[in-house]
Amino acid sequence: MKLFLDSANLEEIREVAGWGVLDGVTTNPSLCSKENASFEDNIRAICAVCPGPVSAECVSLEADEILVEARGLARLAPNIAVKIPVGLEGLKATKALHAEGIAVNMTLIFSAGQALLAAKAGARFVSPFIGRLDDVSEDGMALIEEIAQIFENYRFETEIIVASVRHPRHVIEAARIGADIATVPYGVMEKLVRHPLTDLGIERFLADWRKVKK
Numbered sequence: 001m002k003l004f005l006d007s008a009n010l011e012e013i014r015e016v017a018g019w020g021v022l023d024g025v026t027t028n029p030s031l032c033s034k035e036n037a038s039f040e041d042n043i044r045a046i047c048a049v050c051p052g053p054v055s056a057e058c059v060s061l062e063a064d065e066i067l068v069e070a071r072g073l074a075r076l077a078p079n080i081a082v083k084i085p086v087g088l089e090g091l092k093a094t095k096a097l098h099a100e101g102i103a104v105n106m107t108l109i110f111s112a113g114q115a116l117l118a119a120k121a122g123a124r125f126v127s128p129f130i131g132r133l134d135d136v137s138e139d140g141m142a143l144i145e146e147i148a149q150i151f152e153n154y155r156f157e158t159e160i161i162v163a164s165v166r167h168p169r170h171v172i173e174a175a176r177i178g179a180d181i182a183t184v185p186y187g188v189m190e191k192l193v194r195h196p197l198t199d200l201g202i203e204r205f206l207a208d209w210r211k212v213k214k
């Protein structure tokens with residue numbers, strides 16, 4: 001499974017790239033609003049650090065305007081994937097962008113029907129937001145299973161990005177289901193590597209090492 005970092009923070013992205021586990025980055029307007037650098041400069045810098053796909057989101061709502069904005073974003077770097085919220089106008093734009101060879105990450109997916117239409121329109125990625133579904137007492141992971149089954153049935157090449165990840169179990173369950181990608185916030189990425197028994201084990205080994213005759 002590929003791991004993307006769900007962040008617009010260059011330091012976090014550099015750090016995780018250094019761990020050797022970074023396959024891509026997803027940003028959104030909320031994440032970008034936390035950074036000091038200008039939006040375009042920041043996206044260019046992220047693309048230089050991360051060779052994998054970097055999602056940058058369109059904020060236009062009409063297909064013609066989405067197209068202009070998406071083409072502009074795609075010119076920032078060769079590894080840009082343009083994020084477009086699912087909807088009728090977004091689908092029209094996705095069809096045209098797919099024909100132009102621009103990768104689309106169709107975002108704010110909350111149903112299998114939305115994912116199916118996104119795949120048919122030519123989206124390279126779909127981003128179902130599982131944490132936000134869990135927040136309203138729905139089952140985010142069940143949606144991932146449903147979409148994975150549909151894409152498998154019809155051999156869609158569209159990849160599933162499990163998004164709105166809140167804790168390590170989300171990542172592990174996504175991997176068990178066989179989702180292509182999980183996009184993970186920095187804090188959750190750190191939690192994935194830590195275990196108290198690992199820390200305790202290191203402490204004990206170091207204490208015993210001090211007793212070894214050298």
Ligand code: G3P
Binds near residue numbers: 006129131132164165
């Ligand atoms: O990738 C989408 C993600 O950023 C949304 O996460 O935690 O705002 O639901 P959250």
